[in-house]
Amino acid sequence: MSINDILMLMLCGSISGFMAGLLGIGGGMILVPFMILVFNHLGFNQHVIVHMAIATGMATILFTTTSAILAHHKHGSIDWKLVASLSPGMVLGGLFGGSEIFEAINTSWLSLGFAIFIVYTSIQMIINKKPTAGRDLPGPVGLFSFGAFAGVLASLVGAGGAFITVPFMLWCNVKPHTAMASSSGLGFPIAAAATVGYMYGSWGNPNLPEGSLGFIYIPAVLCIVVVSVFTAPFGARMARKLNVGQLKRIFGIMLFLLAAFMFNESRKAFGY
Template sequence: MDWGLVLVLLLMGAFGGFSAGLLGIGGGMILVPFITMIFSARGFAPEVIVHMAIATSLGTILFTSMSSVRAHHLHGAVRWRIVALLSPGILLGSWIGPWIGKQMSSTVLALFFGLFISFSATQMLLGKKPSGGRELPGTVGMFAAGGLIGLLAGLVGAGGGFISIPFMGWCNVKIHNAVATSAALGFPIALAGTLSNIFYGWGVADLPPYSLGFIYLPALAVIATASVLFAPLGARTAHRLPVATLKKVFAVVLYCLAAYMLWKAFH
């Protein structure tokens, strides 16, 4: 890779890591469109570009989640019981998500990602408060919720915060606890999703050199390095700034990235 590309990937990783720590969204929603742009510019086979962008994004979350969750844990914000109850379903769902993605063409996958990121941006922009009285479901309900979170996260290459945070908010978990707990949930999502993308991408035609399944290792290494450095900064910022205001700014960014992925689906 040339130094210009390394610099771009470092900036992407810094922005993705900061947003992961700040909002608990894993950074994937931001990274996937940018990685797609870079892989397209480098002439990767169109049939695998979106699959590789999603897989590489999930791989970076392995490192980002460990970095950001430490900062949140030091603030005593992570609800570890919730992590324990959701993780079994998340591991299963995150393994299945990439398998479903493999059955889709890059066009369909880009369209699905664009629509889903638009939905998530709207959710973030509206910032609706949950009504009182709801509690977390029992073990079976938490397994089912974890399965859905993992399935969608594995499919779109994100950390799952776009579903887990609203779910926890709906169950009256405080927003800072929900963001911190979502950061911790990013690890089982990324672990199962990364292994699944390696397994289902193994031997696929037209993958570029230095690929491990659908994961492009050079991009993973550079982005993960920057993400790990900036995720704790985002986590600390989440406890100091009005996150509701920042979410509106990020929602606008997500709309722009969604527009690109929708354009990519038809070009």
């Protein structure tokens, strides 16, 4: 990689780490479009670029969430009993989605699906609408089933799962700050399971470049993680001081621009 590629990945890593700590998101939404630019510059095979960008972004969540978890745990913000109840289903769903479904999806459809996911997330952030609390948490079977569904969905879009776990927890009367903090705790098992699934499902793929473990491009992971682990705790501290609602709106607008890039990638993949 050139120095420009490294600097771009490190800049994105610093932003994604901060957002992971601040908003409980994994950062893949920021990383994927920029990794696609870097991977195109490196001349990677077009059939695997989007898959590699999403999978590599998910692999970095292992480190950013660990750093954010430690910061939130110091303040006693994470509901570990809830995390333990949801994690088994998420691990199973992440493994299945990452190994059985992810590679089978065509690059063009994967690009389109990721773009739609970004648009959905950006709208939620801009309007900052919280679901009305309507019930208590379900029993073990219900939590396992929801966890499995969330794990599959998160593995397909390379996200830590906060986009679906936070609204679910709020709907079930979990306090907002606890829901945001607990989503960091849930991000680790999803990321671990999906990362294993990505590597297993793509092992031996002839289109993968040197330096990759399945769809995971190790040099990019290192560039991102070396800075994100330091900015995630800073984001967690800022979550208690800043107007998170306003920051969400600003971030949502930025995501719209990234979505436009992903729609263009999808268009090119479809041949239009």
